[in-house]
Amino acid sequence: MKSNIVEIDNLSFGYKGRLLHKNINMAFPRGKVIAIMGGSGSGKTTLLRLIGGQIRPTRGQVRVDGKVVHEQNRDGIYALRRTMGMLFQHGALFTDLSVFDNVAFPMRELTDLPEVMIRDLVLMKLNAVGLRGAHQLMPTELSGGMARRVALARAVALDPNIIMYDEPFAGLDPISMGVICDLIRSLNDALGATSIIVSHDVKETFLIADYVYFVANGEVTAEGTPEDLMQSTMPFVHQFVHGEKDGPVPFHYPAANYQKELFAPKSR
């Protein structure tokens, strides 16, 4: 068994003539929590979609468990996805199903388990995220943090080998953020899975990640353990980690000369 469950080799991806990723190399060892960080629009979520086989790379390859994702046919990709779980940014819960049915969904669709066993498994998964008592609620009755926890229970419903998290902390209050943070680490360790977190929340991500990749301008600009990156003197990493307003990532979007624009003849 290879030590890396996911490997990204010389990956480039672009669309509409624009190259979003250029020669990206990453490795995701089994059992670890790996974070991919970077500013908004840097293509972090696209990397998760490439790992899940929802889009094809322009060049290079993504290997999951030794298999090149984009070379798989539909059945092959679905077989790979059965070993993955994904938490979407806003949960992506099925709004016409209750909390219970949302968590039961992958079990009912992908296994032949009897309903009695599904009931017990769903309650166990919901108990793990602290929402067993909310199993009869509908998604519209949940807070943002609760919805994210239900989605997490659904993502781990079939005990996946890889769990991917797309901005798991975005828009959460500090208590919910702490709960999600703790759950990601504990579920990863309990399931013996590999977690891939895409996030721009430095504090929470650094707290649970074993290794971090920084993505900017379509490339991996820095990588290392959270401790290494906190001490980094690289201008981009320093600006990002310490949340500085100006730096290699400018505060202002590129624009014409301010003075000239203000005094120019008025036209829209």
Add this chain to the structure above:
Amino acid sequence: MQIIYTVLLANIARLLRGFGARMITRIWRLGAASRLFFLTIFYSGESFRRFHLTLREIYFTGVMSLLIIIVSAFFVGMVLALQGYNTLQKYGSSEAIGVLVALSLVRELGPVVTALLFAGRAGTAITAEIGLMKTTEQLSAMEMMAVNPIARVVAPRFWAGVISMPILATLFSMVGVLGGYLVAVPLIGVDDGAFWSQMQANVDVRDDIINGVIKSLVFGVACTMIALFEGFDAPPTAEGVSHATTRTVVISSLTVLGLDFVLTSFMIVV
């Protein structure tokens, strides 16, 4: 003069480019819709193996459309009887009112008006639901769980629409005839026996009723597929879903009217 020619040519070129771009987009969308249609048929096994999925959608598309269908049919039948009587009595054949109401409903108004109402009531609901599922990443979530959204979401809704439409159209015709009867017989005073016997004698099962059912089946396929495709193809934004919903009504209505002409031509010739 030279400048006017240049500007004129530039404008014509711009118009042609715009027209060409719009045509390419339409052809591309037609191809994408056809692809979705064939994939839906290909992945339809699930809809019948787990028929409760289709049954649930029949409830939402068919049963929930019953009220609007029945009320509209009742009024359409009553108006037909009033207008028909007004014309027929000039020729002394007011007893033929039953035939006129029945044939108008069974051959044309039943399938066509049902399809138009279906597009407005159920079609928009299907488009908005699937568009929002796409916007809120529910379809992506399904894909990532190795569950095919076409088999799980699209196919059951497609078959629900195809099954519901002929039933709704039949109900429309039945209630319409009842509405026509209430206006013609108790209100106007046309002979009860003449109303029903003329209808029985002149409405043919194959030429009228079966052809009406065939029309409603075709409209069911068209309206449901348009609604599903527009939802599936909607840009994942509030504006995108809103435009897709509008397109569903416009394209479905025009398609139904166009198809009605084509089908009627074939049915009359054959």
